[in-house]
Amino acid sequence: MKTRSKIFATAFSLSLAFFSAQNKTIKTHFLDLDGTSTNIKIQPTMYGIFFEDINFAADGGLYAELIKNRSFEFDEPLTGWKQPNTKTLSPNLDSGFLTIITDKSKTNKNYARITVWNDKNYILENEGLRGIGLHQGEKYDLSFNLENISGNISAINTNLIDENGTLISSVSTIIKGGGWQKYNAVFSPSKTVEKAKLEITFTGKGIVNMDMISLFPQETWKGRKGGLRKDLVQKLYDLQPGFLRFPGGCIVEGRTLAERYQWKKTIVKVEDRENLINKWNNGFAHRLTPDYWQSFGLGFFEYFQLAEDLGAEPLPILSCGMACQFNTAELVKMEDLDPYVQDALDLIEFANGDSNTKWGKIRTEIGHSKPFNMKFIGVGNEQWGADYIERYKVFEKAIHAKYPDIKIISGSGPSPDGEFFDYGWKELKKLNAQIVDEHYYNSPEWFLKNADRYDKYDRRGPKVFAGEYAAQSVGVVKPDNKNNWLTALSEAAFMTGLERNADVVTMTSYAPLFAHADGWQWTPDLIWFNNLKSYATPNYYVQKLFSNNKGTDLIKISENGNPLKGENNLYASAVRDLKKEETIIKIVNSSSQETSVEINPKNIKTDNRLTKIVLTSAGLSDENNFQSETIIPKEEVQTIKKGKISVEIPANSLVVLKIK
Incomplete structure (x- = not known):
């Protein structure tokens, strides 16, 4: 009886729920x-891309090089390299050894001198950038510079091995003649491997010098040799971005002025680009990455070329003579600021000058005779205070005296409100600044509540560049932040407010852009990748829907x-x-x-x-x-x-x- 009553009660409850659902009004x-x-026009630059080399976004990410520390330039020159014994995996000094030779007269100052005692046991191994990702059926270009010093070494044998030491591809290169020469070979992996290694052995005995040991997929964006990772660029292309902001981010400033991003050092030949430690290698205690360096294989020419490929306006950001104020806050004295200002003027000439100008000629010689038609330049990243305003004035006067049509991006600091933000806006308004960069990393609730943020802005004041924003599911600089649907939904709500105020807001970009699954420092991020593949977050699809459907008129x-x-x-x-x-x-x-x-x-x-x-x-x-x-x-x-x-x-x- 109890069972029948229970069944009846359950059925009755289900019936009530059903009829309640049926009668529920939307x-x-x-x-x-x-x-x-x-x-009110929607600017073509309304939705764009912010790129910074954080989370292995350049080396190990967009820049398709697969070898870590290919030219032995890290502070510890053997970072990424091992000399294992085939049995013990300890240094096998009985079979040979490696020393680092330094020539301080060169920007690429180090190279490896390898002494081989016998041709059976000595191995030189590279671990790649969190491993080497290889796809079966694709081809990979190996290259290295070698000088034959003495002995009878007749061949360099290079192997790709998987995580278990199994051989997946091998190629032998015959060594001929003396003096430095560049050698090339092609690998064809027999299987797909996420974390392979490169192994080098030698035929014969003797001494050789080696440098610029490099491995690239042939399948790069637009098939360019030594180019960019195709799947990652494709995701950027699919966004239909209005601009590409580069190279950052705090990386522009550097922890010290010596570590700031210097664009002129990144447009020389790739092998002559001076390596530099990455600002984010120890930026956060929760993700220390001492092996995070910048090869600058992705340099300013490549950034401009990428912007052109994407159909996006190039937006370079340059140092204004202030190191990161969260680190050393090192300042250039005002009387010593001229070289920094000249860097900005020279960059505009590099981008826009014809081949008769000094820097336009250099761009032409690199391989791009047509000007890039740059329209925007940023002065400083997210500096704040009177020191920034004082330096901004000097840059603005010099740039507009020579290039009155260039639009200058200025900054309001790292926060969306507070004393520094208010001071920056007050002073920049006085100076009739053109576009002010605002940054906000905050909770989803903040984004939902601030969709009307720009309803109250002065329509006669500077325009706004929402240059860095992302909803933080846990909290700012928390390693457990997720790219979940709540963060994406709150950003979408906020973006309707950006769009409704297109007479004030003319540029916007989510940040950061990329993150390597094994090499990240900051979360959340728009696109995640590992050595083999990538995926788009919900936040990416929000950006794509807005950017692909931005329209022309509000x-x-x-x-x-x-x-x-x-x-x-x-x-x-x-x-x-x-x-x-x-x-x-x-x-x-x-x-x-x-x-x-x-x-x-x-x-x-x-x-x-x-x-x-x-x-x-x-x-x-x-x-x-x-x-x-x-x-x-x-x-x-x-x-x-x-x-x-x-x-x-x-x-x-x-x-x-x-x-x-």
Whole structure:
């Protein structure tokens, strides 16, 4: 009897739940979409890319070199290299040894002198940048510089071995003649390996010098020798970015002025580029990476070339004579600032000058006769205080005296509010600054609450570059931050506010861009990768949906005459794309309940169909990963009936509506 009663009670409860669900009403919001021109243009630079060499983003990431410390230039020159005995894996000094020769007259000052006692046991091994990623069926170019000093070494034998020491590819290179010569060979791996090693052995006995031991996939972006990793650039290309900001970030400033980024040192021949320790090698106690260096194989010429490939405006940021204020805060005296200012003037000439100018000629000789047509330059990264303003004035005067059409990016410091932020904005307004860079790393709640941030900005003041932002799931500089759906959703809500205020905000970019799964220092990040593959985060897809659908002209969407900026958990912006003849609406629902919108278009002629793109996930803590990307945009086509646009907006979602 108890069992029957229990079954009846359960069935009754289920019936109540069913009828309750059936009778549940979804609230409908009635929105007005006014196609009348606001006379506000969406700038082509509205959504762009911020690149900084953090998290192994350059060496070990975008720059496709697979050998760590290829020219023995690290402070500890054998970093990444081992001389193992085949049995004990300890240095095998009985079979041979390596010493480092230093020539301080050169920028690439070190090379290895290898003495081989016998040709059976001596091995030189490189571990790669968190391993060497190899794909079966692809080819890899090996190159090295070698000088035959003495003895009868007749061949260099190079092997690629997997994590267990199994041979997966081998090639032998015959050594001929004396003097420094460059040798080349090609590997064809027999299987795919994420963390292989390069192994070098010698045929014969004697002494040789070796330098610039390098390994690149042939399958690079646009097939360029010694180029960029194809899958990572493709993800950037798919964003359709309006600009590429480089090379950072705090890396521009350096911990000291000696460690600042100096662009002129990065445009010489690759083998002559002076290596430098990376600022982030010990930036955070939770992720110390003493082997993190910059080879500058990805230098300023390559950055400009990448921007051109992406169809993006190049936006270089230069040191203003202030080292990172979170580190040494070292300052150049005002009377010694001229070389820093000259670097900025020379860079503009390098980018835009014809081949008759000094730096335009250098660019032409590198291989790009046509100017890059650079329009923007940044003075300092995120400096603050009176020292920055004093130096900014000098840069601005010199740049605009010679290049009045160049737009200068200035900075408001590392925070979105507070004493330094207020001081910076006050002074930059006085100076009629053109574009002020704002940075904000904060909680998802902050982003949701600040979608109206720019509603209150002075329309007559400087424009805004939202140059670095990302929602932090745990807290700023916390290693446990995740690229979960909550962070992406809150950024989408905030971005509708950026778009609604396109008369003030003209440039925006998420940061940081890249992170190596085994080599990261900072989280969260837009794109994650390992040695073999990469995946896009939910945050990436938010950026892509906005950037791919930025439109050309801002129009108004409202509820009861008010913009949607968080009331009832709804956020929205709308644009016209005059080139594609589309109206595009972006709506964010940050509620846990599904809602419905009925949009009444005014002063707009619409087709009878709309494209609906939805980005959402069942759980706010959900993430994408290397195994699968579950949080991706999903597209469908709906019919517009009687001129009314009726659309369901799922809980916790970003919805993009496109109407011809």
